[in-house]
Amino acid sequence: MGRQLKFHIFRYNPEDTNSVPRTDDFYLEETESMTLFIALTRIREEQDPSLQFDFCCRAGICGSCAMVINGRPGLACKTLTRDLPAEITLMPLPVFKLIGDLSVDTGTWFRSMNEKVGSWIHNDEAFDPDAQEERMDNALAEEIYELERCVECGCCVAACGTANMREDFVGAVALNRIARFMLDPRDRRGEKEYFEVIGTDEGVFGCMGLLACEDVCPKELPLQDQLGILRRKMGWSALKRLFRVK
8 A cells, every 4th residue: 555645736727717726635545656747647537637737748858747846846757756745735837827727838938038039049051951060079069968958847937036026037948048059159149149138137147046946957957057157258248348348
């Protein structure tokens, strides 16, 4: 016999005028290697088919199943119930628009963020079908890949104090992406262009350095290292602009 788990799950459908925010309680017997995704699927199949939550890959790659687990953002498919107490509270991610229950719209936010920071390689040759891709050193490619592992799950944004207070803050995910493009020799943007994108309070100078983004990142990305590097680079760029140094 496994543990008897008690789930407190946030319920609210903003499209239903009769719906009010609340938490519903559900009980399950814990099974071997049970994840929160498995638990939620069982609850939906066996107890309440109206429960809304997101999932896709079930392997910690798509980032769809991000939610607040006992006060901490994480991925349901990667979280084992054996690592949690017998009472588990599940809430939707803050910052993002609520669709219903545990389901939020991260796509609109990330689309807007990617457009805001120009999240693509800025290189005219990229539009030339006959152009040959530039070679790069393996060590540099691995360094870029380390930052490219971000799955845009939204955990870092949900845990960010600035993002919870300011809608215009791009968040650690955007700053990590810019750091990735600054490493990439194929991106033709210069220091001035990068500064105009993130050298403001909406970008790297809006970060309060609370470390929550790296603390909750399911991919364990070195977000604070990148934020520190960007802050130094953007700070130097700001000084040069202030004193008109080329």
